[in-house]
Amino acid sequence: MTYCVAMRLRAGLLFASDTRTNAGVDHIASFRKMYQFQIPHQREIVVLAAGNLATTQSVMSLMNQRLSGDGEHLLNVPSLYDAAVLLGRTLKEVVGRDSDAGQGVDYGANFLLGGQIKGEGPRLFHVYPQGNFIEATEDTPYFQIGESKYGKPIIDRVLRYDSTPLDEAAKCTLVSFDSTIQSNLSVGLPIDMVMLRANQFEQAMKPPHRIERDDPYFLALRKGWSAGLRKVFDELPNEPWFDA
Amino acid sequence: MTYCVAMRLRAGLLFASDTRTNAGVDHIASFRKMYQFQIPHQREIVVLAAGNLATTQSVMSLMNQRLSGDGEHLLNVPSLYDAAVLLGRTLKEVVGRDSDAGQGVDYGANFLLGGQIKGEGPRLFHVYPQGNFIEATEDTPYFQIGESKYGKPIIDRVLRYDSTPLDEAAKCTLVSFDSTIQSNLSVGLPIDMVMLRANQFEQAMKPPHRIERDDPYFLALRKGWSAGLRKVFDELPNEPWFDA
Numbered sequence: 001m002t003y004c005v006a007m008r009l010r011a012g013l014l015f016a017s018d019t020r021t022n023a024g025v026d027h028i029a030s031f032r033k034m035y036q037f038q039i040p041h042q043r044e045i046v047v048l049a050a051g052n053l054a055t056t057q058s059v060m061s062l063m064n065q066r067l068s069g070d071g072e073h074l075l076n077v078p079s080l081y082d083a084a085v086l087l088g089r090t091l092k093e094v095v096g097r098d099s100d101a102g103q104g105v106d107y108g109a110n111f112l113l114g115g116q117i118k119g120e121g122p123r124l125f126h127v128y129p130q131g132n133f134i135e136a137t138e139d140t141p142y143f144q145i146g147e148s149k150y151g152k153p154i155i156d157r158v159l160r161y162d163s164t165p166l167d168e169a170a171k172c173t174l175v176s177f178d179s180t181i182q183s184n185l186s187v188g189l190p191i192d193m194v195m196l197r198a199n200q201f202e203q204a205m206k207p208p209h210r211i212e213r214d215d216p217y218f219l220a221l222r223k224g225w226s227a228g229l230r231k232v233f234d235e236l237p238n239e240p241w242f243d244a
Numbered sequence: 245m246t247y248c249v250a251m252r253l254r255a256g257l258l259f260a261s262d263t264r265t266n267a268g269v270d271h272i273a274s275f276r277k278m279y280q281f282q283i284p285h286q287r288e289i290v291v292l293a294a295g296n297l298a299t300t301q302s303v304m305s306l307m308n309q310r311l312s313g314d315g316e317h318l319l320n321v322p323s324l325y326d327a328a329v330l331l332g333r334t335l336k337e338v339v340g341r342d343s344d345a346g347q348g349v350d351y352g353a354n355f356l357l358g359g360q361i362k363g364e365g366p367r368l369f370h371v372y373p374q375g376n377f378i379e380a381t382e383d384t385p386y387f388q389i390g391e392s393k394y395g396k397p398i399i400d401r402v403l404r405y406d407s408t409p410l411d412e413a414a415k416c417t418l419v420s421f422d423s424t425i426q427s428n429l430s431v432g433l434p435i436d437m438v439m440l441r442a443n444q445f446e447q448a449m450k451p452p453h454r455i456e457r458d459d460p461y462f463l464a465l466r467k468g469w470s471a472g473l474r475k476v477f478d479e480l481p482n483e484p485w486f487d488a
């Protein structure tokens with residue numbers, strides 16, 4: 001499986017994805033699940049992918065290949081909404097092409113697409129396997145795809161559109177990844193992260209920040225979070241029912 | 245949905261289930277998902293159910309109805325293993341009877357069955373929708389059914405077969421329920437809990453301990469856990485990458 005999360009806050013956007021892909025436990029490999037499309041000072045788009053690897057790779061290959069063509073592509077669509085429409089259409093195209101082989105395989109994939117195109121604010125979309133999509137709002141400022149449930153409670157507790165700064169969002173994201181990795185073998189390090197500050201257009205071709213297995217900050221965060229949780233847990237009173 | 249968890253520790257067994265059943269958001273109701281079978285000082289068996297409500301109720305009705313018959317039932321099977329076989333067989337019987345109506349409905353159900361029969365130690369089984377089952381071991385001292393992922397990380401962090409006392413297990417269980425309830429509308433209070441101390445056979449016909457919406461302990465636990473988490477989170481350092 002996979003775990004990807006993207007957040008759209010007043011301060012900007014944050015994207016993170018793990019890199020583990022598996023088909024059965026003896027078939028574990030690392031693949032990037034994060035793709036960036038940029039025109040310096042004009043547009044920054046990040047796509048995260050989860051689901052059938054053949055589908056997600058094919059969709060992203062087509063998206064890339066078409067950047068140099070005459071048609072609509074991620075570097076010329078007029079809005080991020082149109083980028084989501086394009087991604088959804090390409091997904092349907094690939095699934096339609098491949099799925100006639102049948103054989104009970106799930107060809108589906110989910111995508112998170114977000115970023116900013118000059119002239120509009122930062123936006124974030126979740127593109128469903130059916131090719132339709134929803135957009136993040138101030139009430140629901142984040143989306144997850146893949147193994148999303150283990151790491152959801154901490155995000156629900158912490159994240160607020162108006163008041164959460166990006167550095168706190170990054171910390172929250174990594175704690176969310178830690179909870180997921182602790183409980184689910186199919187999600188693993190390294191983690192790729194990209195942050196886009198609102199209206200800055202400064203990411204310009206920088207690679208994602210990669211958090212490796214021995215990243216000292218992540219190791220310290222894991223240890224601090226685990227010890228802190230344990231301390232809070234130990235200090236909470238026991239069920240009085242049990243003393244009866 | 246539903247959330248049920250059962251733990252088998254050196255100290256004994258702990259069972260907990262929520263009571264919310266839903267079929268679509270406008271069809272939410274409370275049903276008990278916990279069933280007890282006891283012979284004072286001889287055997288204590290607890291069953292938790294998740295899945296299709298028609299299936300789980302029918303399985304438990306048959307299990308109850310047959311207690312007064314001549315055949316095998318939960319009050320005369322010689323071991324807890326045989327109780328799991330019986331539950332699995334009854335589940336297959338009900339699904340076989342009902343599922344010929346088809347209509348794309350999921351008739352499946354999962355059960356947790358645990359307890360102690362005099363002559364053997366406490367045991368715990370997870371009965372799958374197919375009627376087969378697995379047994380909890382010292383390495384895997386707990387099972388969850390229903391909406392299990394949100395509340396799994398805290399159990400993985402805290403629970404140890406040898407060293408976790410039952411009161412701590414109960415606290416851990418309620419924190420796990422709190423995380424689930426925070427992130428998933430389909431799981432709700434009240435929560436039913438039963439504890440069976442190893443080799444005590446003292447539960448004898450006591451109803452489960454019910455934690456209602458306004459239970460002062462649970463409210464304090466929620467508040468303490470939430471504030472504690474937030475404090476630990478705030479004290480963790482931010483990603484140094486962001487300062488660059």
